[in-house]
Amino acid sequence: DQQVKQNSPSLSVQEGRISILNCDYTNSMFDYFLWYKKYPAEGPTFLISISSIKDKNEDGRFTVFLNKSAKHLSLHIVPSQPGDSAVYFCAASISNNAGNMLTFGGGTRLMVKP
């Protein structure tokens, strides 16, 4: 039973336009959400996160939106650049869980075309 889902395996966007990557979750106990970016044959790198007490967090070109009632979060990249082409994973955790564990979605491959 996948608790975190990324339903779009791939997304293609023109350079300079907005990229929107989506993520849905089922476990209402999740209270912290993260986005990671991964290039081929490399480890994921942390991109941005959001606590469930917020509905938006912004860091430069990257903004994460959280809709708790819909159990949905999204990552917006504006403007998109060719270097953003990578696989993006969303992840969720329960902050009070002593295990510090993350549950990952299956990833979305973003391709930004010049």
Next chain:
Amino acid sequence: DGGITQSPKYLFRKEGQNVTLSCEQNLNHDAMYWYRQDPGQGLRLIYYSQIVNDFQKGDIAEGYSVSREKKESFPLTVTSAQKNPTAFYLCASSTSGQGIAKNIQYFGAGTRLSVL
């Protein structure tokens, strides 16, 4: 220059052989993790350790073993009991204790394991 080092980058395993993947961190993190990634898939947790000399099974621990004798090191052994070991293996670490920082895991560059 703090970080997580995984070695080797590529590893080949023969039938019936055990192989060990190395993971070392100098971030002074208490918690360490091992994940497996298959093509087109997300990351699945194999084992994790929150403190030295203690570790717990993740979602797919069968056929794997770990040790945590030092804070800096968390090696993963892929045993002959793991019938489908070909995958990309990722090690991660995080701080422990309270606060949102403990939710952020930092990853190594990975080891690609293939079966001969």
